Amino acid sequence: MRKSSPSPRASFWLVLAMFGMLAVPAAITLHTVHASTQNPTPHGYTVSLLLFILPIIVIAFWFIPLEGIQVSKKAFWWTIALLFPAGALLDFFFAQYFFYFPNALATLGARAPALGGGVPVEEYVFYFTGFLAVLLLYIWLDEYWLADYSVPNDDADRIDFVRLLQLHPQSVVLAIFLILGAILYKRNYGGPGFPGYFTFLVLGALLPSSMFLPAARPVINWRAVSLTMFMIVLISLLWEVTLALPYGWWNFRDGQMIGIRITAWSRLPVEEVFVWVTVTYATVIVYEILKRWKASGRTLRHALMGR
Secondary structure, X not given: OOOOOOOHHHHHHHHHHHHHHHHHHHHHHHOOOOOOOOOOOOOHHHXXXXXXXXXXXXXXXXXXXXXXXXXXXXXXXXXXXXXXXXHHHHHHHXXXXXXXXXXHHHOOOOEEOOOOOOEEOHHHHHHHHHHHHHXXXXXXXXXXXXXXXXXXXXXXXXXXXXXXXXXXXXXXXXXHHHHHHHHHHHHHOOOOOOOHHHHHHHHHHHHHHHHXXXXXXXXXXXXXXXXXXXXXXXXXXXXXXXXXXXOOOOEEOHHHOOOOEEHHHOOEEOHHHHHHXXXXXXXXXXXXXXXXXXXXXXXXXHHHHOO
């Protein structure tokens, strides 16, 4: 059953709450910056994880229960179980090639397993809470704030389908075009190396799209996707440009970047502008596919391949 639109009074307080769940952790994180040149941001990276954690708490334990939104728990946790390992594998296998963490004092100092000597434990918390925040925000926007544009759980457009696994050739062509373009730019203008980080991001976003977009597209709330992307990218840019790069919480190895750096943003690699766009895109596709599968009542094989 479709949710009714929020009343003007409810909308006012929800807008304030949405602003607060971003402004409060941002203020707390910014407060970790001190004038000391020895340790200007003690545990700054650790504290900054509130930028994801507080929205998770507000949405999961206030917004969603307040409106009685019924979340497809199996689809939700399947999505996290499939996507979080992608972020974890990025760190475990490739952190030694893509990233470095010059300011150990900005973390708790605990090292998590990763090839090449480990990474700050905050890295795995970062990816886990990032996927949670993206998915919860999309669900709340889809089921309540922008519910007029959602496809109800019992709608025939969600339940009736031939199969979920459908090739989307445009995504395949786009992935090839983007990766080849990055390789050519790197070879001619970006210095020695291979654009490995960009390649990972493209594959992470467009592999789900190439296999499932035709089946996911009819049930995706694209207005909710756009607002989710806007809010998550805003958080990301605040995080990296204002704090992470200037204070050495993490940084990027030139050999694995395309070679385009944004000078005004502390030389942020252009790849980072698109990280959370790709994460949001892939997360929504995977979630909506799993939700269609669960709503159909079919076996996984039957849902994916049809009869």
